[in-house]
Amino acid sequence: MSAVRRPLLAANWKMHKTVGESVAFVREWSRRVADGWALPNAAEVELVVCPTALALAPVAPLLDALGVGLGAQDLDVGSEGAVTGGVSGYLLAEALATHVIVGHSERRRLFGEADGVVAAKAAAALAAGLTPIVCVGETEAERQAGETKRVVTGQLRAVLEAVPAADARLTVAYEPLWAIGTGRGAHPSDASEVASWLRALVAERWGAAAGAVRILYGGSVTAGNVLGFWQADAIDGALVGGASLEMESWLALVRTVAPTPPA
Ligand code: PEP
Numbered sequence: 001m002s003a004v005r006r007p008l009l010a011a012n013w014k015m016h017k018t019v020g021e022s023v024a025f026v027r028e029w030s031r032r033v034a035d036g037w038a039l040p041n042a043a044e045v046e047l048v049v050c051p052t053a054l055a056l057a058p059v060a061p062l063l064d065a066l067g068v069g070l071g072a073q074d075l076d077v078g079s080e081g082a083v084t085g086g087v088s089g090y091l092l093a094e095a096l097a098t099h100v101i102v103g104h105s106e107r108r109r110l111f112g113e114a115d116g117v118v119a120a121k122a123a124a125a126l127a128a129g130l131t132p133i134v135c136v137g138e139t140e141a142e143r144q145a146g147e148t149k150r151v152v153t154g155q156l157r158a159v160l161e162a163v164p165a166a167d168a169r170l171t172v173a174y175e176p177l178w179a180i181g182t183g184r185g186a187h188p189s190d191a192s193e194v195a196s197w198l199r200a201l202v203a204e205r206w207g208a209a210a211g212a213v214r215i216l217y218g219g220s221v222t223a224g225n226v227l228g229f230w231q232a233d234a235i236d237g238a239l240v241g242g243a244s245l246e247m248e249s250w251l252a253l254v255r256t257v258a259p260t261p262p263a
Contacts, residue, residue, distance in 0.1 A: 001230055005214050008171065008237035009257060010048040010071060010133060011244030012101060012218075022055035026062040028247055033066060037251065040258030042067050045237075047254065048099050049244075053087055060096035071099035071133065074107055077120045079128070089128025099131045101239070103155070105177045115155055119162035122170070131169040133216070133239060134159050136198070140178035148176070149197055156201050166209035171216065172198055173239040179219025181241060188228035188235070191217045195234035223252035230257050 050071035103118030203210035218239030
């Protein structure tokens with residue numbers, strides 16, 4: 001964990017939880033806090049929850065009261081227009097989202113989002129005032145072929161070309177596809193090596209401003225393995241799927257990375 005970048009722990013709920021279940025989860029978290037479960041100091045770690053699009057507005061005031069950020073899981077390019085089914089970054093911001101996941105491997109795989117689309121979405125998120133969490137990562141076959149760096153380079157360079165100027169809000173999540181939802185996380189030293197590589201790519205374009213860009217790791221992160229990533233200098237937090245869905249595993253994760261409650 002770096003001394004200059006505030007670590008980020010983000011929960012990606014994907015297409016899990018109804019709106020009612022999302023609200024109930026945050027209400028239960030709030031009840032635990034009221035009963036004495038100490039939230040981490042916001043200066044120590046930034047927490048973000050990314051529910052389904054329909055749950056954004058209902059959970060927004062509850063997360064805000066906890067001092068927790070609200071993230072969407074995708075956005076459309078553009079601000080408004082003839083885009084049936086589209087949800088722009090501006091609409092997400094109106095629903096009080098602060099962050100948005102961009103280019104998750106499930107979007108790339110299931111919706112055919114190519115690097116150029118992901119890059120345009122990252123730029124659109126920034127233009128709408130959101131913090132994009134841009135996901136990059138290789139498949140198992142690419143890893144076996146020793147192509148990890150080549151793959152993530154193409155994915156990140158596309159984003160850097162689309163974002164007009166250095167922007168410290170840009171957040172990158174290294175999420176190897178073979179580690180997502182498999183229970184087989186990357187080794188922290190391997191993830192760290194890729195994170196350093198990604199930062200070097202940002203530095204190539206943005207110079208010293210790359211030092212402010214956060215690079216997360218995602219892929220089967222749990223309370224049991226998170227510290228390995230958290231303690232790596234090159235890694236600035238985690239994007240978490242499965243372990244964020246249940247209250248106990250989520251709170252255990254948060255408590256593991258922020259063990260000292262505020263005085
Ligand atoms: C994800 O989908 O972003 C993710 C990291 O999932 P999991 O933690 O379940 O591997």
